[in-house]
Amino acid sequence: MVDLKRIGHEFYKGLFRENVVLVSLIGLCSVLAVSSRFENGIYLGVAATFVLIFSELLVSAIRKLIPKEIRIPIFIVVIASFVTIVDLTMQAYSPSMYKVLGIWIPLIVVNCMILGRVEVFAYREPIIYSISDALGMGTGYTLALLIMGFVRELLGSGKVMAFGRTIISLPSAYEPASVFILFPGAFLTFAFLIAINRWLTSRGER
């Protein structure tokens, strides 16, 4: 019996309330490193979501066959296989983006978000909920990447570009603060992002 309401619930919880990056502080490395440009976030977000969906799908499908003692190595091999697919696909179809993302593609394997969701969710729940959980968590991760990328690129270069088009640009009187594109900007932006998120949730509770 498929519970439609539950599918929706599993999807929505990943967007904001249990957002992996902003609330659980998981998978930070890639978010901070890659968000120097808005466009990078789209690619890495889609890549990680793809790996997450298919890993959860596969693990959930074979969850009754996996012995408890060796589940972690099995999860890692499953995840690494899907990451290899992404690695080769990206190399073939968008070599320039592959160069920009570089080490972050193989590092999707050790992104704690994926191993965490597989262990906590897919290993216990049926396929259909696992997929909706993966979609929600992946979207939440991508959302965090995009917000970070948007703020950093806007403040750092005065305009936001994606796929060769300018989405939004600040008036020319604005002097771009390139520190936001450099590495300290990532820490700074993220610090204020969690502070704002915390402020909003605490205000909501009151």
Place this chain on the structure above:
Amino acid sequence: MDQVVHLGLLLIGAALVNNIILVRFIGLCPFFGVSTKIETSIGMSLAVTFVMTLASAISWIVFKFLLVPFKLDGFLYIITFILVIASLVQLVEIVLRKTSPSLYKAMGIYLPLITTNCAVLAAATESVKPGFFKMAIAYNYSFIEAVVYSLGIALGFGFIIITFAAIRERLELAPVPEILKGTPIAFITAALFSFAFIGFSGLFGL
């Protein structure tokens, strides 16, 4: 002599100029996770140095003598490296428990965490398959260079994590606005820290 200078530059380049945490955002989870006390951060950095250097050395051997001759290097390297790291961590844990209980006590709890520490996988991937990182030189690292490079990464990791722990211990007592307490202020501190590291970029033309 030339060889020594070259290796020294490689070490400094890996440790300071391209510092793995502050400049390249790899390994942030242990950075924020265990840097609350000096003692734990020393244990963690010892364990990381040990496993990282060993993992890179073994990955190098496996890559050059197993994967390349059988033409598997294009698509099997991610799975191979992560399995090398996971089994190495297990092995080190067993050996340490039997041979040196005191060292095992100091490092013990951090060892399992290292499997999912992206810094270790990154060091292995980069020292074996160069081209992913900024200092990218179009040649393959020799065995010695790979070991020195990953040792440099590990030293940079340890240096930052221990210094940061010292700062955070004092931060506990500092009057910080309620909304920034905890994680946000840690990120702002990291931002200031990484400002200092901008000074290293371009050093020796690395």
